[in-house]
Amino acid sequence: DAGITQSPRYKITETGRQVTLMCHQTWSHSYMFWYRQDLGHGLRLIYYSAAADITDKGEVPDGYVVSRSKTENFPLTLESATRSQTSVYFCASLGQGAKDRRTEAFFGQGTRLTVV
Amino acid sequence: AQSVSQHNHHVILSEAASLELGCNYSYGGTVNLFWYVQYPGQHLQLLLKYFSGDPLVKGIKGFEAEFIKSKFSFNLRKPSVQWSDTAEYFCAVSPYGNNRLAFGKGNQVVVIP
Numbered sequence: 001d002a003g004i005t006q007s008p009r010y011k012i013t014e015t016g017r018q019v020t021l022m023c024h025q026t027w028s029h030s031y032m033f034w035y036r037q038d039l040g041h042g043l044r045l046i047y048y049s050a051a052a053d054i055t056d057k058g059e060v061p062d063g064y065v066v067s068r069s070k071t072e073n074f075p076l077t078l079e080s081a082t083r084s085q086t087s088v089y090f091c092a093s094l095g096q097g098a099k100d101r102r103t104e105a106f107f108g109q110g111t112r113l114t115v116v
Numbered sequence: 117a118q119s120v121s122q123h124n125h126h127v128i129l130s131e132a133a134s135l136e137l138g139c140n141y142s143y144g145g146t147v148n149l150f151w152y153v154q155y156p157g158q159h160l161q162l163l164l165k166y167f168s169g170d171p172l173v174k175g176i177k178g179f180e181a182e183f184i185k186s187k188f189s190f191n192l193r194k195p196s197v198q199w200s201d202t203a204e205y206f207c208a209v210s211p212y213g214n215n216r217l218a219f220g221k222g223n224q225v226v227v228i229p
Contacts, residue, residue: 035219041221042122042206042220042222043222045217045218045219104162105217107152107159107160107161108159109158109159
């Protein structure tokens, strides 16, 4: 099915462990984003990517790593999870159409991560 | 980087009341503007968007928003809310030519039947 999917939907991990959140989109959108959503902070940008092999830091990148070897995938890795990274993580993609026409961002269902 | 401000983070109102949520951004250039809605337990969905043209844009479910360039604002309105409008509403901005999308902190809206 076309769309943007995140996996897993729920994850519990221990402090210090590495964990990877997956994001896959089927539209071939150029741009992809990772946000975290926390009460009182709204959505904060962690990393974004303008194309395969092009990534850039957002507002809160510390403790996270991303890669984008293929246009459709944009995994987010927590190298050594901390309790402060307990959050809901949303992946999004955005297209760049013909004649510089923008589209809106489309969001995945989210991953609820708990670090214990 | 651009920033987005939303005020009145918690709004409680009765059905049939009118709703207006403010959004201000700080960026001097041309921007693309969005309002997203997040129903309880769900992901973000687009309510409406502004790229260019008529500054009054209409979205889904009876929502509309007005872009006032001189005030750097993009306020959301609905004349008569329903219980099903209970949700969190986010304003988002991306500069033209740069699709880095920044969000405000959101407005939690509760509509009482």
